[in-house]
Amino acid sequence: MRYPPLNCVILFVVAFLIFSSGLGLRDPWAPDEPRFALVAKEMVSSGHWLLPTRGGELYPDKPPFFMWCIAVFYALTHVMRFAFLLPSLLAALGTLFLTYDLAKRLWGRDMGWIAGAVLLSLFQFTLQAKTAQIDGVLCFWTTLGFYGLIRHLLLGPNWRWYSISGLAIGFGVITKGVGILPWFILIPYAVLAFRRWSFIPSIPWKNKRWLLGPAAALLVIGCWLVPLLWLSYQSQNAQLLEYRNNILFHQTITRYAHAWHHLEPFWYYLIVVAPWAWFPVTLALPWLLPRWWLALKNKDARLGLLLGWMICVLLFFSISPGKRGVYILPIAPALALATAPFLKELWSSVRLQKLASGFLLSVSALLVGSGIYEIYKPTAMVLQQPVIPYFFLGFGSLGFIVWSLRGWQQSGLTRLTVFLGLFWMGYGWVTYPVINAVRSAEPLMVQVQQQMGPGATLGMVAWKEQLLLHAPAGTVVFGFRKDLQQQWREAIIWLSKDSNYWLLAPKDSILWPSLAACSESLRSIDLGYRYRQTWYLLHGCRA
Secondary structure, three states: OOOOOHHHHHHHHHHHHHHHOOOOOOOOOOOOHHHHHHHHHHHHHHOOOOOOEEOOEEOOOOOOHHHHHHHHHHHHHOOHHHHOOHHHHHHHHHHHHHHHHHHHHHHOHHHHHHHHHHHHHOHHHHHHHOOOOHHHHHHHHHHHHHHHHHHHHOOOOOHHHHHHHHHHHHHHHOOOHHHHHHHHHHHHHHHHHHOOOEOOOOOOOOOHHHHHHHHHHHHHHHHHHHHHHHHHHHHOOHHHHHHHHHHHHHHHHHHHHOOOOOEOOOOHHHHHHHHHHOOOHHHHHHHHHHHHHHHHHOOEHHHHHHHHHHHHHHHHHHHOOEOOHHHHOOHHHHHHHHHHHHHHHHHOOHHHHHHHHHHHHHHHHHHHHHHHHHHHOOOHHHHHOOOHHHHHHHHHHHHHHHHHOOOOOOOHHHHHHHHHHHHHHHHHHHHHHHHHHHHOOHHHHHHHHHHHOOOOEEEEOOOOHHHHHHOOOOOEEOOOOOOHHHHHHHHHHHHOOOOOEEEEEEHHHOOHHHHHHHOOOOEEEEEEEEOOEEEEEEEOOOO
């Protein structure tokens, strides 16, 4: 029996410690995490898994797979603090393993752990592993699809892995519409095969088994889509038809071609996102780019496919007017694979080591300086979270300590890597529980229940997902997407029915003229400023 090499074991132990640090110490944080957690919680409580809901309304913005994952873990643990982060954690470990294994097969055994270490060091990848967003799970499916295609196109022919890649693409699509990204590799593959680059096996294009990939993808998509289409056809329910059209067209084609938010220029990813998302590899780009160019001149199809796919994905997201930094996360494993063969050579570069060392020193000084400045002249963010300057000071001081350690004076990359690992561990174990007191909705809901007393029932207007996630059982809501005036009409009628009914709403949304009929009996309690709103608790409407 062959055991994994020690460096591989160390890589995955370190990765697990980093990804899991702080697990269970925080609640879902806005803007995205409470929404997915709430949908998953309602799946478990209602038993309706095909049609996700948010506050009883159908949630059409994303396919349901990611919410299914959270719901499964919530059903098993009944603890949302664990359940909502576990899908991202497991997906990150799976992505790391696929990257490790593919690098080992492409360049040899030693390259596996090196590629894995590069991926683990990428700032955006580790950040998403510790965040409950859809893109972390999507990245696993796109990497598995990419892995299967590479096994077929470069290390094959291997129709079994080609079919598995189709299954992965199908799961990627029902996770997020852009799950088709792995198929973009066929564009550079066609070009390189036509030019007869090295490492390209001869696979006839007329082979009918090329249909296995799309068939496998459609099989997975159909397991979700066919029941949805059948149900909407049979019921002819207006809300269900709107949900179907929204999720199949508005949130895919329209969102891509005519985005209505997060509008950014074409160069946004390359100039704004990539420098921090692909850090610290971006520090090495002046040394990497000439080596990539030389490999392409030598017709190395391994680099040709990796870099060609990265460019295709980057162009795909850059063409759309709507852009978010997290969209380019699927590129991270390919970037790690393209960097790994040159890392040993780059490690011997004195200039790169000095650059990494100087960068660590500069960041440490910036953090300490920012902490001191914020203590004496706090910004609005710090006024809400006064502990932030002390985190700046703590992480900055940690950077100075790592930078000054003896034995690493000539290895800036080692010091930078160690600092990043300690930063992520501190971010989980120290930052999570402290920041959670401000970012979680639980303290506000505890305050609400104390004000209402036992036996009371809460209603909410213009609510946020994190509030309903922590709201007491039996809380009544009056729609999420519904017109605000309609919400208030229904809420006032409800509030006036029972003296033990209370209503929670943000100050800016309260339509005071609508409450004129019960103004003499109405009691309003100011709960303070949270989540960029001042919240009021209303009681005693006798219209």
